[in-house]
Structure formats: C-alpha cells, structure tokens
Amino acid sequence: MSHPSVVVAERVRRRLRLENTDPSTAPEEARRIAQAEVRRHNDLALARGEVFIDDEPALVRDVLASVSGFGPLQPLLDDPDIEEIIINAPDRIFVIRDGEKIRLDLRLTEVIVRDLVERMLHATGRRVDISQPFVDASLPDGSRLHVAIADVVRGSWAVNIRKFLPQHRTLDTLVAAGSMPPDVGRMLRAAVSDGRSIIVSGATHAGKTTLLGALLATCAHEQRIITVEETFELAVEGPDVVALQGRQASLEGNGEITLRRLVKEALRMRPERLVVGEVRDAEALDLVLALNTGVPAAGTVHANSASEALDKLCLLPLLAGRNIDRAFIAPALAASVSLVVHVVRDADGRRRVAEILAPTGEVSDGRILTRRVYRAEGVA
Structure with missing residues (x-):
C-alpha cells in the first residue's frame, strides 16, 4: 500500500478499537469511519501542504481492505x-x-x-x-x-x-465455456443422477476439482453427500451435504485426523454418495472398500490419462499395508467404478474433458479393461 494508506489505515484501526467496532460484523460503520479518516487526512494534507489524495473512494477501498480484508491482495x-x-x-x-x-x-x-x-x-x-x-x-x-x-x-x-470461480461450478457453465460438448454434459449428468461412481483424473491445475464440484452440484439437492478432504475445496451446496476436513497434528504430535479416518467416519454417516476430494495415498483402500459395499462415490486422481488413473487406484491401496493384494483391488474397482473422466489444460490455458473411459468389469493380467466413451478432437 502507499504511505497515505498505511497512515489512514492505522488511524482507522485505532478508532475501530476505541469504538469497539468489528468491521466484519459492522461493515457500514467501518466504511463510515474510513471515509471520515480519509477526509481528515486530506484536510490536514491541504493545510500542511502535504500529499493530497484525489481519489478518495479508492483510498477508502484500500483502507477497508487493509483493516477488514487481506490488504493489497x-x-x-x-x-x-x-x-x-x-x-x-x-x-x-x-x-x-x-x-x-x-x-x-x-x-x-x-x-x-x-x-x-x-x-x-x-x-x-x-x-x-x-x-x-x-x-x-x-x-x-x-x-x-x-x-x-x-x-x-x-x-x-x-x-x-x-480460487474456485463461481461461474464454473455447474455442468451447464462448463459446457458453455467449451470444456465439453453438450451431449457429454448430458451423459455425465445422467450418470450422477443414476448413482454411478465417477473418478475425475488429470494433471495439476487441469480443472479436476472444478469438474467434480460441477458433477456434485447436479445431485446435491437429491442425494446425501459426504465429502472428505484434506483442505476444504469442494464448494458443494445442498440441503443434505456434510463436508469433512482433515486436521494437522498439534505441536505435541497429537490430534491428527487423516483421510483414512475421515473415510471410515463418513461411512457411518449414511452417505448416498461418498466423495474423496483427492485420492493420493492409503485412503484409496478405504475408498475401494466403500465402493465394494455399493456406496456410490466420486473423487479426483492425479494422472496423465484415464487408464493411468485406474492403474494408480489399483496401486495406491497397497500403501495401506503388506497384506493388501492387488488381485482383490483391481476386480473391486472394475466392478464399482462406472466412469473415469480425464481433463487436460491446453497450452492456451483452456481446460476441457479429453476422454472418458468406462470399465467393462473385467480384468486382464492385473489391469482393468475399459471401453472408450468419449475422446475430444485433437487429443493425442
């Protein structure tokens, strides 16, 4: 911030403390105080020949952002x-x-x-x-x-x-933005409505969480959704949505809540759809076990293709212990995952659905067999 902003912001903070005003609960009162202090600054500057601020509304916005928001950000x-x-x-x-x-x-x-x-x-x-x-x-x-x-x-x-932009939180807006053709949007909407389990794969910043949130938005008013995340990212709104978040250990090393623990707790909450925001560790085993009991699920996986995402989901449960056998994991996934939707980020920054695979339910040499449902033009 500029020097006048710093000076005025400090005066506003002092008045807020003296008048016992919380800018988060009384924004109009905070604005009144900021406007008064900005005018006072200009009056003093004019009398003393100091720096005069022509754009008072801009200075008020800077000061309010500093005292009640996140400053210059x-x-x-x-x-x-x-x-x-x-x-x-x-x-x-x-x-x-x-x-x-x-x-x-x-x-x-x-x-x-x-x-x-x-x-x-x-x-x-x-x-x-x-x-x-x-x-x-x-x-x-x-x-x-x-x-x-x-x-x-x-x-x-x-x-x-x-940031998770609100204009991209529905399938309709993603279709309008060119992320997928209208018929693909309708197919995904029908799959979610029918209670199918869907995995969204892609690289970092490819739009996995955005697409997952849009998929969940189509069923949030019909299904009981329990989301499990390390950090809240899925902005799913609905009458029967419960969002769970992990917790770091305390300074003494106690109190940590892992995704594995959250998945197990979520299953006790009678979910009609279990959502794991990002599957990347041993919690994959608990997700597979949940899928094997017939609970519809959804989640994201970092992968370079839809087929690699399935391979990764077969391997991640092995991190849970030596007694986990891939011979159990692959058939369980093949029978329970309905669609794997892979998203990419093009060189121009546009995000889109690149391919959709559907497991056939069969496994060959430890790999899940699939059929291609959709492939975007220009995808190698």
Missing part, C-alpha cells in the same frame, strides 16, 4: 477473472487470468506478506512455523491457500491462493 481475491494468486517474493507477484500467467506491478514487504498469511490462517485453526513449514487451508470464500516458508524455501515465503 483483497482486490485480487475480489476479481472474478483471476484464478490464482502466486507470491514468490514480495516483489515477484503473479496472477493467473484466463489461463495466462501475468506478473503484477505490485511490491509488498516481507512483513506485509507474513502479516497477510497470519490473517488468512487466523480463523482456520492451522499454523505455519519452523516445525510445520507447509500449510494448506481454506479461506472464507472457499479459495485454497498454500504456504511454504524459509528455510524450506530459499529466500522469501512462497504463497499460492487458488
């Missing part, structure tokens, strides 16, 4: 076209807009970056420090925050804020 968080905010250093800040990475002419300080991170983590119950140098957390608007600090990172803290 708040306008970026509020921008509906920005998908992600990346801070590599206080003077190296990027945003992803329409799939394109853009460097901003924005300079912060180490102190401001750390203060912003602390404010973001304040209400999450999560921490980042030398003993826990990485953290994942959800911001109030549903955005995902990831932070890595020194000395794991050389130099400054590394901060990523991945």
